Structures are given as structure tokens and as C-alpha cells.
Amino acid sequence: MLTKNRVSLILLLLIFIFLYLALQLEEHYLWISFGFIIFTILLVLVRFERGSLEAREIVLLAILAAIAAVARIPFASIPSVQPTTFIIMMSGLVFGAQSGFLIGLVAALASNMILGQGPWTPWQxxxxGMVGLTAGMLRNTPLLRYKWGKxxxxxxxxxxxxxxxxLWGLLTVTGSGMPLDRNVFLTYFAASAxxxxxxxxxxxxxxxxxxxTWIKILSRFKKKYGLLYEV
Incomplete structure (x- = not known):
């Protein structure tokens, strides 16, 4: 039987495979993205194997992913400023690694349906997904138990x-024939600083x-309705 730790490790391995495919088959990014979500959903459902999957848990995941996706839109005109990362982080912190990971995946794909799909979508x-996954994996450590750690x-x-x-941008540029050296690397990263x-x-x-406030609200839902406890 797969434990939650093994599922998390499998998800990490899956990310690297996914990014490799996204780079090699960049023109098929949308199909790769949908395939990644479907495979991940099937894997995440393993954690419900000791009990029945409840519709309200699926609905809650969908609502949180939708909120995270829609939250990007009002801030689209301000580069890099949006509450999406915060929402995904809070979801992983309260509901666990697999739930946070899935919310991150869906939020990126759903929001790009409005803001624009492209080869960058799988990388987003x-x-x-990694934000939600790591927040869930570290939620019981001293780091995320205190405000300074968060x-x-x-x-x-x-x-x-x-x-x-x-990294996606650099690999795309080098794939087009431009040599990658230290100056190009440093310049590219400095430009995004x-x-x-x-x-x-x-x-x-x-x-x-x-x-x-988010932690209190989400924890209240989790405790009152017994939602999304990792097995």
C-alpha cells in the first residue's frame, strides 16, 4: 500500500519527468498538461483507498483551485504580484501535500485558459504544484509552525x-541554438530579480x-466535516 510519504516522493519524480517531456515536446504542451493532471489525480486518489472518496472533498479541491485561478486575473496587469501562490500554500499547509499539489496544478492550467496558454503552462x-506539495510536506515541521517560518x-x-x-526560458533559448554560458545565465536571472x-x-x-484567517477557515472546514485527512 502506498503511504502519503511515498505518494509525495512519486509526485516529485513525476514532476521531473513532466518537465522533461514538456521541454522535448513543447509544441504539445496542452496535451501534456492535461495528461499530467489526469495521471496526478489518479495517483492522489490512492490516499483514499482505505475509505470512500466523498464528493464534498472533490468539490472543496475544485473550489480552492478555482479561487486560486481566478485570483490571478485582477492582478494580471501587475507583473508577478498575485495571491495565487499564497492560496496554494495555505491549502497545502492545512490539507496536506497531495491536495496542495493538485490545487496548484489545476489553478495554473485553469487561469491560463483566460490569461493565455503556452509552452510555459506546464512549468507554471x-x-x-511544488508550492502546495512542499507546504504539505513541511507543515508539521518547526519551519511552518511559526509565523517567521511561513x-x-x-x-x-x-x-x-x-x-x-x-530555467524554462534558458532551456528554450539554448534549444534554438544560442550557447549558454555564465554571462547569459547571470544576465537572464538578474533581469528577473x-x-x-x-x-x-x-x-x-x-x-x-x-x-x-485562511488557516482558521480551512481548518474549521477540515475539522467540522472531516475533509481531506491524509491516510
């Missing part, structure tokens, strides 16, 4: 998200302003 899915986590993922997208800082700052802003 992987990055936001702030540090939010800052780190503000930059990590941008670096993952930078301001946007990554804005992302990290917005994560901290939403966390400090709404973090406690």
Missing part, C-alpha cells in the same frame, strides 16, 4: 517560482494580512 503547473517559506517560493520559469522580489513581497503581504 509544476512550480505551483514568511521565510513565502519568500523562498517567490524566488524559486521565478527561477523555475527562468525585480519580478521575483515582487512575487516574494506579495506572498509575504498576503500571508501577513490574511494568513491566520
Amino acid at each position: 503547473m509544476a512550480a505551483w 514568511v521565510l517559506f513565502a519568500i523562498i517560493w517567490g524566488f524559486l517560482f521565478g527561477w523555475i520559469m527562468n 525585480l519580478f521575483d522580489t515582487m512575487h516574494a513581497a506579495s506572498n509575504v503581504f498576503f500571508l501577513l494580512l490574511f494568513g491566520d
Whole structure:
């Protein structure tokens, strides 16, 4: 039987395979994205194998993913500033790694249906999925039990998200024939530093302003209705 830790490790391995396929088959990014979500959903359902999957749990995941997706739209004109990362982080923190991972995947794909799909979509899915996954995996550690740890986590993922997208950009550029050297690498990452800082700052802003409220509300749903407990 797969434990929650094994499922999380499988999801991490799946991310690397997914990103490799996204790079090699860039023109088929949308099919790869949908296939990744379907496979991940099937894998996540393993954690319900000791009990029956309840419709209200699926609905809750869908609602949180929809909120995270829609939250991007009002901030689309402000580069890298949006509450999506914060929402995915809170979801993983309360409901666990697999739920946070799935919410991150769906939120990226759903929001890009409005904001625009492209070869970057699978990479955004992987990055936001990793936010939810790591928040869930670390939720019982001292790091995320305290406010300072949550702030540090939010800052780190503000930059990590941008670096993952930078990696896609660099691999795309080098794939077109441009040589990759240290100067190109440093220039590329330096150019995104301001946007990554804005992302990290917005994560901290939403966390400090709404973090406690979100945790209380989501925890209340989890406890009252017995939703999304990891087995």
C-alpha cells in the first residue's frame, strides 16, 4: 500500500519527468498538461483507498483551485504580484501535500485558459504544484509552525517560482541554438530579480494580512466535516 510519504516522493519524480517531456515536446504542451493532471489525480486518489472518496472533498479541491485561478486575473496587469501562490500554500499547509499539489496544478492550467496558454503552462503547473506539495510536506515541521517560518517559506517560493520559469526560458533559448554560458545565465536571472522580489513581497503581504484567517477557515472546514485527512 502506498503511504502519503511515498505518494509525495512519486509526485516529485513525476514532476521531473513532466518537465522533461514538456521541454522535448513543447509544441504539445496542452496535451501534456492535461495528461499530467489526469495521471496526478489518479495517483492522489490512492490516499483514499482505505475509505470512500466523498464528493464534498472533490468539490472543496475544485473550489480552492478555482479561487486560486481566478485570483490571478485582477492582478494580471501587475507583473508577478498575485495571491495565487499564497492560496496554494495555505491549502497545502492545512490539507496536506497531495491536495496542495493538485490545487496548484489545476489553478495554473485553469487561469491560463483566460490569461493565455503556452509552452510555459506546464512549468507554471509544476512550480505551483511544488508550492502546495512542499507546504504539505513541511507543515508539521518547526519551519511552518511559526509565523517567521511561513514568511521565510513565502519568500523562498517567490524566488524559486521565478527561477523555475527562468530555467524554462534558458532551456528554450539554448534549444534554438544560442550557447549558454555564465554571462547569459547571470544576465537572464538578474533581469528577473525585480519580478521575483515582487512575487516574494506579495506572498509575504498576503500571508501577513490574511494568513491566520485562511488557516482558521480551512481548518474549521477540515475539522467540522472531516475533509481531506491524509491516510
